[in-house]
Amino acid sequence: MDDLDTQNIELQLLLQAIHLKYGYDFKNYAKASIKRRILQRLERDNFKNISEMQHKILYDIDFFENLLLELSLNVAEMFRDPPIYLRLRHKIIPELRKFAHLKIWHVGCSTGEEVYSMAILLKEEGLYERSQIYATDMNKQLLKQAKDGIYDIKKLRQYTANYQKAGGLESFSDYYSAHYNHVVMNKSLKEHILFSDHNLATDGVFGEMNLIMARNILIYFNRELQNRALGLFFDSLSTGGFLCLGLKESIRFADCAKYFEEVHKDEKIYRKF
Amino acid sequence: MNVFEAVVVGSSAGGIRALENLLAPLPNDFPLPIIIVQHLHPESESYLPKILATHCALPVKQAEEREIIQAGRVYIAPPNYHLLIEEDYSFSLSLEPPVRYARPSVDVMFETAVYAYRDKLIGIILTGANDDGSYGVKKLKQMGGYVIVQDPKTAEAEAMPKSAIAAAQVDKILPIEQVGVYLLQLVNRSLRGGIS
Ligand SMILES: C[S@@+](CC[C@H](N)C(=O)[O-])C[C@H]1O[C@@H](n2cnc3c(N)ncnc32)[C@H](O)[C@@H]1O
16 A cells, blocks of 8 residues: 555544544545645645644644535535526526416535525526525535625626627626625515525425526536435425536436436526426 | 656647657557546647647547556646646646646646656656746656657757756656657567566
């Protein structure tokens, strides 16, 4: 056994320690990315090895929370992949219009960009008032930022371009107020959004959704955890409900795949029947 | 001598022509997987596998999440995602922030390839106008793998090969026309060495 094997043992122990102490279970995440981030942190902070860092992680909550942010791989964007929103607007919204009340679950909502994009879409389509959006993430720090809805003004140029490509009907600047170096999303967008923490590795079903947005989370999971998460989505959807995954994600390998119809292949939109 | 198990390649500006040159001499029984990160515009369609397939006897495809890496295939990172290599020889994709402005990043792919293949890895850096890949090359050499760099004088953009050469003691610097042929010899030699 060489140093690399020893390092892998330390990594495994560290993930177990994090689970026991803080409740976050990374056991079934794809390892490469987690290992890379841990080792980077190790190098940056001059720890001799993972075991030494584990001591710090267990005794220094701030240090852990900081690391958790890095492990969360949180990059979000408003109207990311604009063609998805075109599809939602033109194909999925007409189906949702048939319901008197709508329940929508944004899984792994990160800092909220995607949730506000959905709120804007629903407003423009006249469905917002009868919608309840549940936005969840395992990371409470990210959720807090999502709730605040404050974004760096430097990103707005791209978001505005995305909004337009996504078929936006208004002027994007109607939806926020600009301050010196940041923007604040309008309060009216937040009225029907409920933010709460939920971990796909350890928590349970979220009932009777009409639409679940779960984009770019499954890519970080191994097949076992993907299967668990997709099972949760299946159980949380009402019959005829829609599931939208990230562009590089698929339901193909999950046990519940046979209960879904692929309605828009390129946009990874599925429907439970 | 190492018995190599995989080839990783990084390229950027001017890379498509260089990749065609690299792949053209390889026969359809080339015994290792070839994993490529070429910087592309984030919104570009993934036309690259198709282009390269016309210049190459090996099957070329875009790498997919959790896909098992197979010998004799050429894999390309999808635009706008990092490509990572797992220690069970499968792929992961990630939307982590760009690393030094690049996503996919050569450094990220090389670094994770080093964890998976250790010293049984050949790294190749081709033309490019930035220094992505030099950290990966450093890691690869620390682990004892083999590094070939395109001669900057023959590169459409010299920054990437130059910074790779500056980052570590690389094993071979070659004009682009010779990289593919040399790779083939190196791999054949290593396989024979591994048997005896
Ligand atoms: C790359 S972001 C995706 C953000 C957004 N859905 C998008 O596509 O723009 C991944 C998010 O998943 C969250 N996440 C990771 N593992 C999770 C888990 N087990 N349960 C719930 N959320 C998780 C992270 O905290 C992060 O905010």
